[in-house]
Amino acid sequence: MSEIRGLLFDKDGTLFDFQATWGGWASDLMLELGEGDEAVAEHLARRIHLNRAERQFAPESVVIAGTVDDAVMALLPGLPHLDYGKLFAWIVEASERISPAPAVPLLPLMERFRAEGIVLGVATNDAESAARVQLETIGALGIFDFVVGADSGFGAKPEPGQCLAFCEAVGLRPEQVAMIGDSTHDLHAGKAAGMVPVAVLTGPAKHEDLAPFASAVLPDIGHLPRWLAGS
Template sequence: MSEARTLRAILFDKDGTLLDYEKTWGGINRAAAALAGAGDPDLAARLLDIGGVDRSSGRTRPDSLLAAGNTREIAQAWVAAGSPHEVGALTRQLDDLFTQSAALAVPVTDLAALFGRLTARGLVLGIASSDSEAAIRATLRAFRVEGHVRVVIGYDSGFGSKPGPGMVLGFSALTGIAPAEIAVVGDNLHDMEMARAAGAGWRIGVLTGTGSQASLSSAADLCLPSIAALESDFLPAPVV
């Protein structure tokens, strides 16, 4: 960490950052495409292609629609590709599916323990995700960490969407912490571009999502194997 700046807050992405992306979202994405495909398996397969799921590996490509887009963007693309649903209705159905699927989430580490240690350092924590605010809160409740998170921002919270700067600037405004004192942690380029656009002090990439060292290294100040390495590889030793 630079001695010229003071770290006061961390703004986390959710999927691929707090949660292992493929273990959490592989099945959910297939269920979402089946819903949008309205019983047509060929259409569902085509929608997964459009979403960025590789047919041979089943993995989601970095910075693809399903990796980085919000629910409304996914619904718009899928309706344009032939889903028989109306965009607004499909957005609501997908948001409901994603919120109900919070119980299926697979965390990358013990979130309650990590967040407890981070807040004990005096750091203010927030979540900025392309998921809905309701889905984010459901996930935080599932892992009993809502008490450690000061601010929750989803694509529908009124601060714009990634990669624009609004989520970081909204977090800054709500906490009174300058962007230069905030570290943004995420798994894809949308997160890093959001952080850069807002003037965040640190851009931290993690490799538990769809991004890779190759896709993130040019945009991130630091790439970590997961948020479990934050304390050892990014934060200074705690004062005792």
Template sequence: MAEIRGILFDKDGTLVDFQQTWYALADLMAMHAADGDRGRADALMVLAGYDYERHRFRADSVFAAGTNADIVALWYAGSDEARRREMTAYFDNFTAEQGALQSVPLPGSRDAIAALHRQGFRLGVATNDSTSGAEKTLLALGVAQMFDAAYGYDAVANPKPAPDTIQAFSDLTGLKAAEIAMVGDNRHDLEMAKAGGAGLAVGVLSGTGTRESLAPLADVVLDSIADLPGYLAASR
């Protein structure tokens, strides 16, 4: 493993509890798209990746891995481009405000971030949420001051799994891609790591991904980022 000096974290399922944070928000979004029709809203939830039998979001589904633009493209497939842009902006604003307010930190995540910051790692967020949503969430969690940057899908030309965010973080920090670790709970996080030449791809089981879905693309799979400081220290 190359010497790791910077770490990019996915947000939902990696820093915050995806299931607890996003079910109520996703349901409100679906009800809005369904004009208040409960049955249609349930169908939209299933279409975007919610499993009502297991009461959780499916790994690598549009909800778990996509952007608000992807959700709009799915739910408003018959609408024109202007309407889809309008709804993407609406959902971006809604999730930025409400997602931050409802964010539930994963156990040990704040302590892990503080430990890594003390050790001198450059830290960033790479999410397919909006940049505003990511920044507001970091503020709500009380860790914003420890991060160099937060990159949403709207901060780069091509969001995950494209390598753009790794390139942007590399440009900002002066680190080589091989000195950056990417940490996330879905395959698109790890696909970005590989596409961008990251030095380490870390899968975590704290979100929607499973060991079976993550292991083929990960250099290591951890239970959560609470295990990351110890893993990096042991790897040096």
């Protein structure tokens, strides 16, 4: 895979282990939004297919591959005293306080890629500001040449806008870039842009869900160097 000169990563479920990063955070947030009322928290959790007892999302949750807008629209009917703008801002602000759980030791891996001359980017359906704060929290923001979110003006995955924006920003052709993600949204976006779609299994989706749309399915991003070497 020596022709690959850029790696564009999804964030949640790819750079970060999805359940370990977001399951507990979301469980606590439902109680916060419900103002301490367990019944309200449980109702909100059901709306986004979140098991608060296990602190995990079901694979069909809109939160997994969706945007903040998708999460707001799912939760808003259960919070009639809030309007869209207030709930959106609440979720984004809360997400900036998260402590991400990297799927693998992230900094050494990314530094290895950079030493090999590979251009790195992040394309997420989260808000760009939240993504930047979360990456900065683990000291990784400066490693990436480009970070784009669903609110950055390039659309959201599965549309290819974020992927094409990365190529334009860093001067690579789509076929020189691998789009790495844990959901079909990521893979469809990469494929539509002309990139090489690569799946990882650090999100809720299973191998059989991702394999039909991926050039390769890897356990996690730590297996990328071997894949890039053509093994």
